[in-house]
Amino acid sequence: xxxxxxVSGHLPEHRLPIEEPGQRLGLDPMHLKVFRRYHxxxxxxxxxxxxxxxxxxxxxxxxxxxxxxxxxVRYVLHARAFPVVVPYPMRPAREVAEEFGLGHAACLTVSxxxxxxxxxxxxLAGRLLAEDGDPDALALVLAGEKVFxxxxxxxxxxxxxxxxxxxxxxxADGERDRLLAYAADLRGEFDGxxxxxxxxxxRGYADCLAGAVRAAVGRAxxxxxxxxxxxxxxxxxxxxxxxxxxxGFPLERVVLExxxxxxxxxxxxxxxNYRTACERGLLRPGDRYVMAAAGGSAGGVFSAMVFQH
Amino acid sequence: MTQPxxxxxxxxxxxxxxxxxxxxxELPGLSADSELMDALGMTSTAALELIxxxxxxxxxxxxxxxxxxxxxxTVGSLARYIAAxxxxxx
Numbered sequence: 001x002x003x004x005x006x007v008s009g010h011l012p013e014h015r016l017p018i019e020e021p022g023q024r025l026g027l028d029p030m031h032l033k034v035f036r037r038y039h040x041x042x043x044x045x046x047x048x049x050x051x052x053x054x055x056x057x058x059x060x061x062x063x064x065x066x067x068x069x070x071x072x073v074r075y076v077l078h079a080r081a082f083p084v085v086v087p088y089p090m091r092p093a094r095e096v097a098e099e100f101g102l103g104h105a106a107c108l109t110v111s112x113x114x115x116x117x118x119x120x121x122x123x124l125a126g127r128l129l130a131e132d133g134d135p136d137a138l139a140l141v142l143a144g145e146k147v148f149x150x151x152x153x154x155x156x157x158x159x160x161x162x163x164x165x166x167x168x169x170x171x172a173d174g175e176r177d178r179l180l181a182y183a184a185d186l187r188g189e190f191d192g193x194x195x196x197x198x199x200x201x202x203r204g205y206a207d208c209l210a211g212a213v214r215a216a217v218g219r220a221x222x223x224x225x226x227x228x229x230x231x232x233x234x235x236x237x238x239x240x241x242x243x244x245x246x247x248g249f250p251l252e253r254v255v256l257e258x259x260x261x262x263x264x265x266x267x268x269x270x271x272x273n274y275r276t277a278c279e280r281g282l283l284r285p286g287d288r289y290v291m292a293a294a295g296g297s298a299g300g301v302f303s304a305m306v307f308q309h
Numbered sequence: 310m311t312q313p314x315x316x317x318x319x320x321x322x323x324x325x326x327x328x329x330x331x332x333x334x335e336l337p338g339l340s341a342d343s344e345l346m347d348a349l350g351m352t353s354t355a356a357l358e359l360i361x362x363x364x365x366x367x368x369x370x371x372x373x374x375x376x377x378x379x380x381x382x383t384v385g386s387l388a389r390y391i392a393a394x395x396x397x398x399x
Binding site: 028031034037038157158187192198202203206238241242245271 | 326346350351352354355357358361362373374375376377378
């Protein structure tokens with residue numbers, strides 16, 4: 001079964017209070033107050049002098065498990081919330097792959113599930129390696145984006161995007177951290193330009209995401225009570241309060257402490273939250289945990305993965 | 310201390326009074342049964358903003374930790390939630 005070998009993360013030092021992008025985008029002061037007071041957002045990361053390769057480079061620099069193992073990497077997958085993240089003809093994942101001795105690897109972009117593309121990339125990485133049949137082969141999943149356009153600054157009514165990146169080494173089979181199950185619920189009914197769709201998506205969000213978590217946990221042969229932690233995509237606290245109520249899962253076991261200081265870091269949230277969980281000793285060997293995310297552009301995707309630490 | 314049942318009618322009235330300005334359009338016939346999301350097209354985030362504006366009017370904060378979509382269903386359900394979750398004076 002697909003296994004995570006190592007995870008690293010990188011966040012820029014510079015932070016902006018959410019009022020700065022919010023005012024620039026013309027948000028009403030009361031709307032910003034909702035984000036701060038209820039959604040528990042505070043600041044977002046920005047690297048004013050670095051480009052996307054710089055962010056990805058920062059994550060790779062911390063991936064110690066890659067050193068000396070470069071030749072084993074067959075695939076580099078860049079998980080993106082947005083399909084276009086740099087001007088043509090820049091190829092940020094290819095650029096950093098070559099810098100880190102991975103120029104021989106096939107380089108792919110995965111963006112079809114929007115902010116849930118990180119989980120899709122993990123699944124795809126494992127399947128590609130399993131198909132190749134080399135037990136020693138590895139794949140590298142990268143996540144992270146720059147706030148490149150106005151669309152990438154704000155998740156309307158929901159959150160602010162923050163810059164940052166993560167890197168994850170994957171193998172086709174292994175004991176730790178082993179992927180036990182994956183569930184992705186694709187909701188085409190939320191795709192379109194109709195003004196009614198955004199409220200419909202918001203209304204269905206908690207049920208759909210809780211449903212994906214329940215499906216993944218069920219496929220792993222577990223009950224929700226056996227899950228130690230949820231590593232979320234960092235949208236806002238009220239969204240996770242609602243999901244937890246539907247799951248009967250304590251909010252205290254959702255790793256949300258990066259939300260206030262960093263915002264929603266595109267597809268990298270789970271990996272950054274994984275690092276936080278490990279650094280805080282929240283995961284013991286054998287613990288089962290969930291990575292969960294929703295993607296909201298061009299339809300709705302609600303995804304969850306169950307791992308054993 | 311005022312009980313939630315006693316607060317409910319005035320909260321419905323205050324909410325109905327705020328809604329036209331909040332949504333920027335005339336809303337004839339507002340009542341406790343008026344559906345905030347289905348009929349008036351509000352999102353849960355807009356409903357939270359409405360709660361903020363109600364707090365300013367009431368001079369009291371509302372604890373929203375337990376709020377759910379069902380509480381945003383109608384003017385009456387929102388008023389009921391607020392009545393039961395008022396905190397200290399803002």
